[in-house]
Every structure is written in structure tokens, then in C-alpha cells.
Amino acid sequence: AQSVTQLDSQVPVFEEAPVELRCNYSSSVSVYLFWYVQYPNQGLQLLLKYLSGSTLVKGINGFEAEFNKSQTSFHLRKPSVHISDTAEYFCAVSEPPGSAAGNKLTFGGGTRVLVKP
Amino acid sequence: SQTIHQWPATLVQPVGSPLSLECTVEGTSNPNLYWYRQAAGRGLQLLFYSVGIGQISSEVPQNLSASRPQDRQFILSSKKLLLSDSGFYLCAWRAQPYEQYFGPGTRLTVT
Numbered sequence: 001a002q003s004v005t006q007l008d009s010q011v012p013v014f015e016e017a018p019v020e021l022r023c024n025y026s027s028s029v030s031v032y033l034f035w036y037v038q039y040p041n042q043g044l045q046l047l048l049k050y051l052s053g054s055t056l057v058k059g060i061n062g063f064e065a066e067f068n069k070s071q072t073s074f075h076l077r078k079p080s081v082h083i084s085d086t087a088e089y090f091c092a093v094s095e096p097p098g099s100a101a102g103n104k105l106t107f108g109g110g111t112r113v114l115v116k117p
Numbered sequence: 118s119q120t121i122h123q124w125p126a127t128l129v130q131p132v133g134s135p136l137s138l139e140c141t142v143e144g145t146s147n148p149n150l151y152w153y154r155q156a157a158g159r160g161l162q163l164l165f166y167s168v169g170i171g172q173i174s175s176e177v178p179q180n181l182s183a184s185r186p187q188d189r190q191f192i193l194s195s196k197k198l199l200l201s202d203s204g205f206y207l208c209a210w211r212a213q214p215y216e217q218y219f220g221p222g223t224r225l226t227v228t
Contacts, residue, residue, distance in 0.1 A: 032215055034216055043220050044219040090160070103211075104166060104176075107160055107161045108160065
């Protein structure tokens with residue numbers, strides 16, 4: 001079975017500083033990886049995804065993530081955060097279609113980012 | 118473009134009362150549909166998913182049930198709510214074999 005661990009439950013950061021949110025996964029097969037953002041009292045919005053190809057993935061709002069197969073990680077980064085980036089961020093993994101878990105996403109526990117002025 | 122709707126947006130119900138939450142998707146056909154719950158301060162818990170009309174997979178045993186009466190409609194129900202059913206309920210859909218897209222959610226408070 002696959003699992004996702006987000007190593008930091010909360011990350012305080014000052015405005016215009018860089019931020020990195022850590023995500024590690026475990027799976028016995030190749031996976032697809034995703035980062036979602038959730039603003040208070042809203043649904044989840046897709047930030048970026050890794051399906052194949054280049055291990056550096058760029059997403060919306062200036063975020064990027066790097067897939068590291070040997071370390072089974074998919075860390076999210078932003079070089080300079082804004083107050084509006086205050087939100088909860090979720091890492092998720094999916095197995096390819098046709099596999100036993102191919103219809104589902106497995107989510108990490110989330111990382112709450114608080115951007116301070 | 119595709120749109121996903123959930124209603125109601127908020128709901129306050131007494132313990133022991135029934136529940137019906139509805140989710141509909143526009144602009145796509147034969148999507149996979151999902152119900153998640155977020156308890157306060159916790160992550161997402163997958164409750165049910167459906168790959169087609171009348172096909173429901175349950176992920177967690179509880180007093181909730183789901184139905185898919187139409188291709189783009191997904192309903193979450195309960196006959197008798199518990200306090201522990203309080204939370205933020207999210208519906209999601211997936212048309213391509215990759216990412217899921219989420220609705221705006223329903224905040225349920227059981228009193």
C-alpha cells in the first residue's frame with residue numbers, strides 16, 4: 001500500500017522569504033505525484049503534478065516541486081512567499097490506472113503555512 | 118470547462134437526524150467521483166468513490182452511505198447523524214487518469 005508523509009505540520013515563514021514543504025512517499029510501484037493548496041473554508045486546488053519526464057515541475061502561483069525517485073520525495077518550494085500564500089498544502093500520490101489503487105489518491109496529513117509580514 | 122457543485126455550503130443538524138449532501142459535475146461525462154471528509158485540524162479521509170452509475174466503493178466503515186443515481190451526481194447520506202460526523206465534506210471528480218478536482222465543500226456541524 002502507498003503512503004504519504006508530510007514532515008512538517010506547520011511552517012511559519014516571513015513574507016518574501018523562501019519556503020520548502022517536505023513530502024515523502026512510499027509505494028511499491030511507479031506513482032504520480034501532486035501538490036494541492038487549500039485556503040480556509042474552500043476546496044482543494046491543484047498546484048502542480050508530476051507524471052513523468054523532467055523531475056522539476058513548475059506550477060501555479062510561482063511554486064515548483066522536484067521529484068527525487070531515489071529518496072522517494074516530492075518537495076514543494078517557492079523562492080519568495082506572499083501573505084496570500086497562507087494556506088494548507090497537501091501532497092498526494094496516485095498509482096497508475098489499472099493498478100489496484102489506480103482510482104484513488106492518497107494524501108499526506110497537510111502542512112499549514114503561515115506567512116508573517 | 119468542467120464545474121463541480123456542492124450543496125448546501127453549510128449545514129447544522131442535531132444528533133440522530135438524517136443527512137443528504139449532493140454533488141454534481143458539469144462539462145464532463147463518466148467521471149470518477151469521490152467523497153472526502155476533513156475533521157477539524159486533520160487531513161483528508163476518503164469515504165467513498167464511484168467509477169460509474171450505481172458503483173460505490175466504501176473506504177471507511179461508518180454510518181454514512183453514498184449513491185450515484187446519475188452519471189454526474191453523487192450523494193452522501195446518513196440515516197442518523199453522530200457528533201463525530203461533523204466536518205468539512207468535499208466532493209471531487211476525475212475524468213483523466215490523473216488528478217482530481219475538488220468542489221467548494223460543505224461544512225457540517227452536528228449538535
